[in-house]
Amino acid sequence: MDFVRKIYGVLLVVGGVGLAHGTHYLPASGPGVKVFQPAKSLPLIELQDTLAKAVSFPPKGTAWAIYLGYTACPDACPVTLERLRQAYARLGSPKTVRLGFVSLDPANDTPAVMGRYLRGFLPVEGFTGKPEAVARLAAALEVRYNPGPGGTRLYHTDAIALLDEKGGLVRMIFGASRLSAATLAEELKHLVNLP
Template identity: 35%
Template sequence: MKKTNPTLITLILGLLVLAGIWAYKKFTPAELHGTVVEAKPLIPELPLIDTAGKPHTLNQDAGIKLVFFGFTRCPDICPATMSILRRAYEGAGSPRNVKVYLISVDPETDTPAVLKRYVESFQKDFVGLTGNADNIARLANAFYVGFNENPDGLITHTDIVAVLDQQNRMRLIYNQEKLGKGLLDQDLPALAKGQL
């Protein structure tokens, strides 16, 4: 009767353990840091205008969508958030299946041309949307976003970034604290792979 080689058994067991670790990491969804939107509301198909002056809805684009409501005259939160979105997007390798949107809450000022210059100053792949004030308000409401023009002409607005899945359901929200901590940067590679 042949003796079993203990070194071979140890090697095989080691390989099995490594294969198990690899399979666990490969097939276990990443832990995402955004706030989960339990209701997963379906975002309505409301027509807006893109930076080329053409009708555009969020529903017409495939893939994962990061949506931020802001305006080009915003002195602080909007440029900071757009910079964070650029960093996260480029840090994830500018994934083709991820679209980043700025929807203007100031359509009177943010014409397609103004919005185009602003959005492209951060990232040429980003999409700027403006349009009918009623449609913007209805869409903002669907995202649980509020905004209001102050007597000084500036607009206060909810400053979250929402994540939509491929079916246009809102799945996650990143507030300014989470954005500032770089949690969207950490999550975007997994989101780009559809891990929602």
């Protein structure tokens, strides 16, 4: 009986860890989209790009698809970034849209680390910043995150934010890592076809 209880306990922990990453904060219904009409204003914060240059966020001038995650992520982040890159290519890499990745782990994801990591996901651009700046942005985008057991993982909302050319939030795509490149391309069309 003790053996069965131990096995059950291990399965609960492993299952909980698997569910927590990327999905812990999402509704039970799974992937979904939240639309903002009019566009939701975001707080103005300062981040750094991969060259350690200060940049104002949200960016203006072009539309953006932004994913928040961290470079040591073993699953949702690399899957989503690759599919986002593929989705962008499917649309012909429109000049009016840019792809971004903001780190939720600024203590470890320095500009140099972000730069090396994103070489495999071009044309995705990387941003990091002070923990309080990242926390303000995440809160505005309804992206939640917290360290996992042992501090090696970061559990976070798995979502892509679509921003218009004025820096306003127009759409949140939840459960992003579970969506195909074709589905993400359909979502990106909302930015390509902005009025």
